[in-house]
Amino acid sequence: MTTSDASRRPVVEMTGITVEIDGTAVLRDVDLSLHPGEIHALMGGNGAGKSSLVKALTGAYRISAGDLYISGEQVVLSGPAEAGAAGIAAAFQDVDLCGNLSIAENVMIGHEERRWYGISWGRTRRRAVAVLDELGLGDLDPRRAVSTLSPAIQQLVAIARAMVTHPKVLVLDEPTSSLDAEEVATLFRALRRLRDHGVAILFVSHFLEQVYAISDRITVLRDGVGQGEYPTRELDRAVLISKMIGKDLTELRRIGSERRAHRADPTGEPVFKAIDVGRRGEFQPTDFELHRGEVVGLGGLRGSGRSEFGQLLAGVVRHDTGTIQIDGVRVALSNPAAALRRRIAFASEDRRDGGIIEELSVRDNIILALQGIRGWARPISRAERDALVDRFMESLFIVAPGPGVPAKQLSGGNQQKVLLARWLATNPHVLVLDEPTRGVDIAAKVEIQARVAEMARAGVAVVFISSELDEVVRLSDRIAILKDRRKIGEVSNGPGLSVDTIIEMIAADDEDDA
Known part of the structure; x- marks a missing residue:
């Protein structure tokens, strides 16, 4: 100009x-x-x-x-x-x-x-x-x-x-x-x-x-x-x-520091175990484990199959190879409802078409999954509903004129937090988060990442999927590295791990293929 x-x-x-x-x-x-x-x-x-x-x-x-x-x-x-x-x-x-x-x-x-x-x-x-x-x-x-x-x-x-x-x-x-x-x-x-x-x-x-x-x-x-x-x-x-x-970037650094301090090598029986789980034409058979209180990131470039694998783990898409165990017991996750009954929740990357129902209120969006688990014959009482919604609006810093406004009136980042609140309300044992910070600003990223770290400290097993490898490294205890719709490796997090490490592993796989 x-x-x-x-x-x-x-x-x-x-x-x-x-x-x-x-x-x-x-x-x-x-x-x-x-x-x-x-x-x-x-x-x-x-x-x-x-x-x-x-x-x-x-x-x-x-x-x-x-x-x-x-x-x-x-x-x-x-x-x-x-x-x-x-x-x-x-x-x-x-x-x-x-x-x-x-x-x-x-x-x-x-x-x-x-x-x-x-x-x-x-x-x-x-x-x-x-x-x-x-x-x-x-x-x-x-x-x-x-x-x-x-x-x-x-x-x-x-x-x-x-x-x-x-x-x-x-x-x-x-x-x-x-x-x-x-x-x-x-x-x-x-x-x-x-x-x-x-x-x-x-x-x-x-x-x-x-x-x-x-x-x-x-x-x-x-x-x-x-x-x-x-x-x-x-x-x-x-x-x-x-x-x-209204503050500097120390909050993001604090989250990463706390995650590293929290990290410990998993022990005992995994809460979730996938053995040779895959789907023909979409993802090659893969082994995968999750322990309570652990965040496992899925790292990979665009087209690596991150979302597809997350959907297989959460029963959003039915796997046609392998088996899944919950607490050592083989289970059939034929659809998202079956997964929810096992306390496995999936938050889609597409909040518009796969998550938020814009015409419903913020309140109804938050309680939707929990009410689905209970069935419509056992409606959530008004007192429980209001307490639940107030708690999550406060803890996730959801900015809205009130819980009764349609979700479409909220900004994209606040819609993302409402979607996260919906799955947290189900008290999940396993939570698969697909691009939970996509399309939100730095302040919302801080809040969402802080909540992910908090969930892990509370014992929830989290699968964290993001195209931003820096936040995968910041939050994860372990990282499964994906490429061409298959898992090519897995690394434990620690002081020596960086985004460059993951990219080098992906590039090295190219050389191995050659």
Whole structure:
């Protein structure tokens, strides 16, 4: 961004913004300014108010106090349609495209080129191609079904749809949460192209490295209050994190230190034992043991079979080779319900499709699995339910207006903690956690990792699956290393173990195969 760019009048200026929901202030006296030709990152912990500020800017939330100026004129937005008419467009984390429709149909939906006889599909496709070309996607076949595209290209198609009206401002809420590194690079090339064409981009993300790679300025929120606005190149990462969470990174270091102090070589009979467990075409037969109070990490690169193996262990997918023993007794885990009856719980990496039920309240989401174990003939009493929900909302620091609000109103990190609370409420003996910190900010990571360590100290046997090898090393007593849907080795944790050790083992396996 040039000096002249920085000195231009903001296309959006929000001053003293306060937003209240059901009488509770979710934003208090927040300022935000967006300039043409700039990528402005919005950072903050779960419940910090990022989504609320985005909804205020896009007209979904009414501003209770404060002023909103667009191109120097004060405006009051009564809904998203008015925001769109004022030049503000948005694309969100959960890409809302129609998979059975073509790229052109998705890009132009609601803006089709019409003639006296109806929609002119030829002109509509040509306009879609022109918009896609602005994002560097002019070579895409506009007739191709969206369902055949990669997640990154789907995200770009969603952005293209937002750009059809040539907005002044593009709001992107967690656009990279489900993308790999190569796909992120594709998206960033498109964003830089839009920035160079003068679009003001608000980039909401919890990925620090991505924010530093793509943004010109950063605004930080915490607990609904602004913590300042900074040029990205002048804001140290440690300072940013401390402003986001209100404390430094000593908490993560403490968790790792406590895990190492807690660690002891397992003795006695394992609580869980898998012998030659696998599934044809999905995971090779593998032995695996878990002892009480032990955290065993599954370490491996993308495609190694981490999630698939976790699902086999928890009965989410039925194994067709081998046997499973609980406390030395052979059991049949034919489905998740059978596993739950044995106090084996599985928390899916996909909180939207495999976990949280968005329309249910936070309260009902938390007690769902426990009520399922008991059966609907033995309902949980109101007193027990309220005590249980209050305990987990407090211990997991779940930020919500109240336990009765729909789970869809919570931030992603708080939804993740509600899902964790659901399985903890079942008092599990074995807990399989698949990517429990994916899509959450550093503050939520600290809280979730602290709870995992606490569960282990309480005697729960935990299988911890994460694509972030540093947190696998931080939390695990032992690490099973996976590659190409098989286990290639296992290591005990200790002072000499690092992420590099795991990567070297994976690379060495390549040499052995050769």
